[in-house]
Amino acid sequence: xxxxxxxCSVEESMRILxxxxxxxxxxxxxxxxxxxxxxxxDVPGISQRMLTLDLRALEDAGLxxxxxxxxxxxxxxxxxxxxxxRLRPVVEVVKTFGLWLKARDGKL
Amino acid sequence: xxxxxxxCSVEESMRILxxxxxxxxxxxxxxxxxxxxxxxxDVPGISQRMLTLDLRALEDAGLxxxxxxxxxxxxxxxxxxxxxxRLRPVVEVVKTFGLWLKARDGKL
Numbered sequence: 001x002x003x004x005x006x007x008c009s010v011e012e013s014m015r016i017l018x019x020x021x022x023x024x025x026x027x028x029x030x031x032x033x034x035x036x037x038x039x040x041x042d043v044p045g046i047s048q049r050m051l052t053l054d055l056r057a058l059e060d061a062g063l064x065x066x067x068x069x070x071x072x073x074x075x076x077x078x079x080x081x082x083x084x085x086r087l088r089p090v091v092e093v094v095k096t097f098g099l100w101l102k103a104r105d106g107k108l
Numbered sequence: 109x110x111x112x113x114x115x116c117s118v119e120e121s122m123r124i125l126x127x128x129x130x131x132x133x134x135x136x137x138x139x140x141x142x143x144x145x146x147x148x149x150d151v152p153g154i155s156q157r158m159l160t161l162d163l164r165a166l167e168d169a170g171l172x173x174x175x176x177x178x179x180x181x182x183x184x185x186x187x188x189x190x191x192x193x194r195l196r197p198v199v200e201v202v203k204t205f206g207l208w209l210k211a212r213d214g215k216l
Binding site for chain 1: 116117118119120121122123124125126127128129130131132135151153170191194195197198199201202203204205206207208209210212215
C-alpha cells in the first residue's frame with residue numbers, strides 16, 4: 001500500500017463527516033446548543049432516523065455533547081464539544097464552496 | 109420551512125462532496141491528472157464500483173474532466189476542472205482537521 005498520509009487524513013475526516021447531513025448539523029450547532037426538534041426544523045431534509053444516527057455518530061466521535069435535563073418532559077440538548085468547535089473552519093470553507101456552487105448553478 | 113441560507117450552502121456542498129471517498133479522490137487529483145488505476149492505488153479503501161460512481165458524480169457536477177486518448181489500449185485520464193480546483197481550500201482544511209483527529213485518537 002502506497003504511503004499517502006495526506007490522503008489518509010482527508011479519509012479520516014470523511015469517515016466521520018461524510019454523508020450528507022453531518023456537516024449541516026454541525027453548522028447549526030455552531031450557533032449554539034439545540035434540541036432534537038430544533039435540528040429537525042433547521043435541517044428540514046433529514047429524516048428522524050438519520051438525525052438520530054448522525055447525532056449519535058458525532059457524539060461517539062466526541063464532537064458533540066448530549067445533555068439530559070431532568071424534568072417532565074425531559075429536555076435533551078445537543079451542543080458542540082470543544083473538539084467539535086474545531087469544525088468551524090471546515091464548515092466555513094464548505095459553506096463558501098456551497099454558495100459558489102449555488103451561484104454557478106443558478107440556484108441563488 | 110425556515111430560511112437557512114448558510115445551512116443550505118453546506119448541504120449543497122455535501123450533496124456533491126458527501127460520502128467517504130469523493131474528497132479523498134479530489135485530494136489525489138490536486139496533485140495532477142490520474143488514470144483510474146492510479147486512483148485505485150492512491151485511495152486503496154475504495155471499491156472499483158464506488159470509484160466509477162464517484163468519478164461519474166464529480167464529472168457530472170463539472171468538478172472533474174474525463175479525457176479519452178485513443179490508442180491501444182485506450183488511455184483514460186481524470187483531472188480536476190477549473191471549477192474543481194476551487195476545492196483546494198476545502199481539501200486543505202479537511203486534511204488539517206483529519207490530521208488533528210488522528211493525533212487526538214493516537215493514530216499518528
